[in-house]
Amino acid sequence: MQPPDVRGSNEPPPDLCTPAEQTRAGTGPTDRPPLDQVGGPSGTKGLSAVSLTVVVLSVVGVLVAAATHCAVLFLNITPPNSLSLQHAAAIEKYTQPEFTQSWKFFAPDPTTANIHVQARAKVMKSNGVSSVTEWVDLTAMDEEWIRHHPFPSQAQQNQLRSAWQNFVSSQDSEGHPVGLYGEMMQQYVLRIAAHSFGPYVIGGAVQSIQLRSASTPIAAPPWSNEHIDTESGYLTEPWWTVKAEDFQ
Numbered sequence: 001m002q003p004p005d006v007r008g009s010n011e012p013p014p015d016l017c018t019p020a021e022q023t024r025a026g027t028g029p030t031d032r033p034p035l036d037q038v039g040g041p042s043g044t045k046g047l048s049a050v051s052l053t054v055v056v057l058s059v060v061g062v063l064v065a066a067a068t069h070c071a072v073l074f075l076n077i078t079p080p081n082s083l084s085l086q087h088a089a090a091i092e093k094y095t096q097p098e099f100t101q102s103w104k105f106f107a108p109d110p111t112t113a114n115i116h117v118q119a120r121a122k123v124m125k126s127n128g129v130s131s132v133t134e135w136v137d138l139t140a141m142d143e144e145w146i147r148h149h150p151f152p153s154q155a156q157q158n159q160l161r162s163a164w165q166n167f168v169s170s171q172d173s174e175g176h177p178v179g180l181y182g183e184m185m186q187q188y189v190l191r192i193a194a195h196s197f198g199p200y201v202i203g204g205a206v207q208s209i210q211l212r213s214a215s216t217p218i219a220a221p222p223w224s225n226e227h228i229d230t231e232s233g234y235l236t237e238p239w240w241t242v243k244a245e246d247f248q
Contacts, residue, residue, distance in 0.1 A: 073099060096162065098154050113217045116140060117164050119193040122239065123204030131204060135212070138196050163189045164213060168235070175237070186240070194246040212236040 047055065075084040076095045084091060116139040122132050138160055146152035167189050170182035177186045193209050200206065213235045220226040 111218075113215045115161075115164070116214045116216075117160055117189075117211060118214055119196065119209055119211045121197050121201055121206045122208045122210075123201055124207050125204035130207075131202060133197075133202055136196070137214075138193060141196065160189075160192055163192055168213075187246075190240050190242065191246050194242050199244075199247045206242055208239045208241045210237060210239045 072091055072094050075081075075087070076091050076099075078084065116137050118135045118137050118139075120133050120135045122130060124130055142156055142160055146156055163185065167177075167182075167185040170178055170185045172178050177183050189211060190209060193211055194206070197206055197209065214232045215235070216232040217228050217230050219230050220228045
């Protein structure tokens with residue numbers, strides 16, 4: 001026995017409905033486009049000529065910038081050669097201090113002392129009296145700034161340390177800067193110190209700045225019987241006159 005037809009008495013069967021009624025009822029054919037036409041052209045085929053040009057130029061620019069960056073860093077870490085010596089100033093300007101290279105972690109003779117750079121300033125007060133500040137530990141100021149800082153800047157961590165190391169290595173046996181590079185490094189550390197003090201301190205205008213390094217040997221570990229004198233030694237530079245541009 002066939003089940004009774006529960007369709008409403010006024011609703012015609014599907015095969016008797018018009019095409020429009022079948023479409024509204026969801027039982028008839030629809031005008032859907034073929035699947036291969038849905039979404040339009042894919043990939044770069046859907047880009048205009050201007051958009052495609054922008055994409056190509058952007059990719060080429062990124063590749064050129066990456067290749068140039070790698071080439072400069074390669075010249076910076078390789079032994080001196082004709083190309084690196086010819087462009088030494090440009091390479092130094094690009095790599096310092098953000099991309100400085102340090103191999104001390106792998107060195108057979110690691111650092112055995114903590115070196116802090118200190119400075120003091122000679123100021124002229126409005127009444128004509130000259131005064132000298134106390135020694136200020138610039139390295140301790142940087143360490144205090146980056147301590148507990150989640151994202152310390154590369155410059156704050158390495159600028160002063162690298163500048164002082166390069167300055168000391170550019171001096172002769174009598175402590176005089178050697179060549180143009182030595183003079184540039186002297187001016188560099190002077191400007192770092194000038195920015196730390198500012199143009200005015202203790203009620204007077206800064207006239208000159210003196211720097212020194214305090215080298216404190218690292219004590220031997222508790223399990224060692226070696227005795228190390230941890231008294232600090234100082235390397236003091238002469239007074240250097242500052243100019244208005246040193247504070248800029």
